[in-house]
Amino acid sequence: MTDGESDIVHRLETGPVDALPDLWVDAVVSDRVIDPAADRAALFAELFRVLRKGGRLAVSDAVSDVGEYRRLLQRAGFVGLSITLAEGRPAVVEARKPDACTGMVIRPMRDEDGAQVLAIYQAGLDTGNAGFETTAPSWEAFSQGKVLGYVAEDTETGRVLGWVAASPVSGRCVYSGVVEHSVYVHPGCQAHGIGRALMTTFIAASEDRGVWTIQSGVFPENAASLTLHQALGFRTVGTRERIGRHHGVWRDVIFLERRSPAVG
Template sequence: MDDVAVRPMRRDDAEAILAIYQAGLDSGDASFETTAPTWTEFDAGRLPEHRYVAVDDSGTVLGWVAVSAVSTRRVYAGVVEHSVYVDPARQGRGVARLLLTTLIAATETAGIWTIQSGVFPENVASLALHTRMGFRVVGTRERVGRQHGRWRDVVLLERRSPAII
């Protein structure tokens, strides 16, 4: 991974980020969504201080990670939900691990004690990565939503920071 760096997401990354997002959605196992949002919608739904992209030596965006607040209630100020997407051509090469490592460090520094996510059980690679990164399965929401006329389960994952008690 010497040729990959992680840096904060910028507005001029929007086209690449949304293309990677759409490719993930097109796989059918990344989200209930089927169409990537506009940049305005994407930007409005994610916390600005915890967004990162992985780039190669030429500056090409290979993947991204970002978080959203789970609630506006103060008691949940330290809980976020994350998404991580990698260009299909770069999957399986450690890009998502690098992005999650950066996100975990940044959120802990900011006092965030829980990162959570929902993953389709069919997304075995994502579940394995999250387990390796210290996430645990807290349950499965069975038949929680329909996608393309088919009921889907969602595995709920969380990573509690051992540094913030």
């Protein structure tokens, strides 16, 4: 369990987890054996969803096939698995949600990534809170003028999990170190630290190339993006009120920037 008085611990015997928000609890515990009829794969997926990064699972359960039980936990994304069997008693199962991504590499974006990058882009746009565009462009239009592009790749499957890319904001020499970026993570992989890992790599790479300011506009409704950027040193320059129309609605945009402490 994590230290501190504010830990949120959910006991399985007090109620189901499906009503809880994502990334909500520090620990899920249960003294009683989980309902034998429960679909373990679905349950573990839900527990993984509601746990915060680094959150703990500690339950007792009737485990007949340890190998299969471990696979179910792993498939849901848990790490640090421990299954302790004892004669005549239920097993004690412990696991945790990773506090950083495992099984992933961040690498430069390539033309072969085009279809996956654009599919992830479209899925983000479809949320209605990622950008003013409604349709992802062609790969040619997308890649034109991009100065930095990285993808997160699943090391096992080779699948692209997310991307970050930037373009210069101006052709004027005085702004040569100012870029505007976008970051998109596959909807099935969000809130697993991939956005943070992409952004961390991107910020370091941009500084290596002499970029001194990274900017971006974020809808106020996009809590995940605001949290991510603020955590990485972006500040709010201001709110641009009703700056553009999206599906017929005038929307505000929060203008963010990160001034490199290392460049210039």
